[in-house]
Amino acid sequence: MRRKPGALLPLEISILGAAMELAAGDSPEFHGYLLASALREREGARMLTAHGTLYKALDRMRKAGLLESRWEDPEAAAKDERPRRRLYRLTGAGERALAAVAATQMPAPAMIPGVAT
Amino acid sequence: MSAETWFASPAIPEREGLVAAAFARAWARTYTRGLAGEARVERLAELDSDLFEHERNGRRAGQSAVTLSFEILWRVVLGMPADVSWRLEAAQPGTALRTLAAAVSARSAATALWTVRRGMPGVTWVLAGGYVLVGIVLLLTLPLAGDKPPGERAWGGVMLLVAGLLIAGGFWLAKRRGKTAVALALAGSVPFGLAFSATIVVPAASVVALVCVVVKARSTTG
Known part of the structure; x- marks a missing residue:
């Protein structure tokens, strides 16, 4: 079954919500593992989102303009002795998409924490 | 660069x-x-x-x-x-x-349905049955082992038998006890999947069996 163009999947809505929460905290940019951890926390799940599910959704959302990404400075990664992170950031289009979902899912702002109402 | x-x-x-x-x-x-x-x-x-x-x-x-x-x-x-x-x-x-x-996309619904209902369970049963069968054959032919130390052959037979039973048990339990089922399927499929990784077929079948049990368990627990 194909989904309607522009319609967001539940996981994509959760990602936008988690990205908004992270941005409201001190992480306007986030990497895949951080996002998976944030999703687990906000969903109250026991396990992290599967790699394939998460990165496919991120790829799709980046192409749709809901998120933007950049590879971090190699020196920062080398300094911390870890692989380079791909850092994502919520775009204006992503914020608007989340606000639109929140508006159509009344009374459910509580389901999307971090959305200003 | x-x-x-x-x-x-x-x-x-x-x-x-x-x-x-x-x-x-x-x-x-x-x-x-x-x-x-x-x-x-x-x-x-x-x-x-x-x-x-x-x-x-x-x-x-x-x-x-x-x-x-x-x-x-x-x-x-x-x-x-x-x-x-x-x-x-x-x-x-x-x-x-x-x-x-x-081609797959054009028939995606039918293909997915067939894969979940027939293909994956089929591969799972073939893998479990194959392990059990080979294990039994190894154990039954112990007296014919020739100059090989029978201990090695017996261990191989027992391990295959146990692996087959674990996978079958996992598949059987998937609808009732999801976590136990996945643990059994993992224990049964991963060791031989890794040990025979060079054969491609065994690890591929192991992965299919594991996915099959996980999908079945999740479809029940939501």
Whole structure:
């Protein structure tokens, strides 16, 4: 079954919500593992989102303009002795998409924490 | 500068990685093979970063290697359908893979239904049955073992028998006790899947069996 163009999947809505929460905290940019951890926390799940599910959704959302990404400075990664992170950031289009979902899912702002109402 | 060089992190010291993380990387190398441009390198680099952060955070939180391995394997196995789907979408137009994707897509509903209802359970039963059968044959032919030490042969037979029963048990329990079923399927399929990784068929069947049990368990528990 194909989904309607522009319609967001539940996981994509959760990602936008988690990205908004992270941005409201001190992480306007986030990497895949951080996002998976944030999703687990906000969903109250026991396990992290599967790699394939998460990165496919991120790829799709980046192409749709809901998120933007950049590879971090190699020196920062080398300094911390870890692989380079791909850092994502919520775009204006992503914020608007989340606000639109929140508006159509009344009374459910509580389901999307971090959305200003 | 090549994409591989650009993404390389030479300052990272050699680290003792988990086998599960190695499996995740091997799977990613497999499904991204033949991918054009930087998509492959970027996906591998992104996964490498995720695995590193997962392992490092888990160890800092005091998680055991077994728990971490289970979590990573869980993430790999559950993400496999999305990985394959992403790979098919990323295939270049005109390639055999893209043609196959288009053909599969045209019959996606029927194909998915057949795969879930018949294909995956079929492979699972064949794998479990094969292990049990070979195990029994090995044990029954112990007296004919010739000059080989019978202990080695007996161990092989018992292990195959147990692995087959674990997989079958996992499949049978999937609808009632999801976590136990997945644990049984993992215990039954992973060791021989890794041991016979060179055969391609055994690890592939092991992965299918594992995915089958996980899908069946999840479809019940939601």
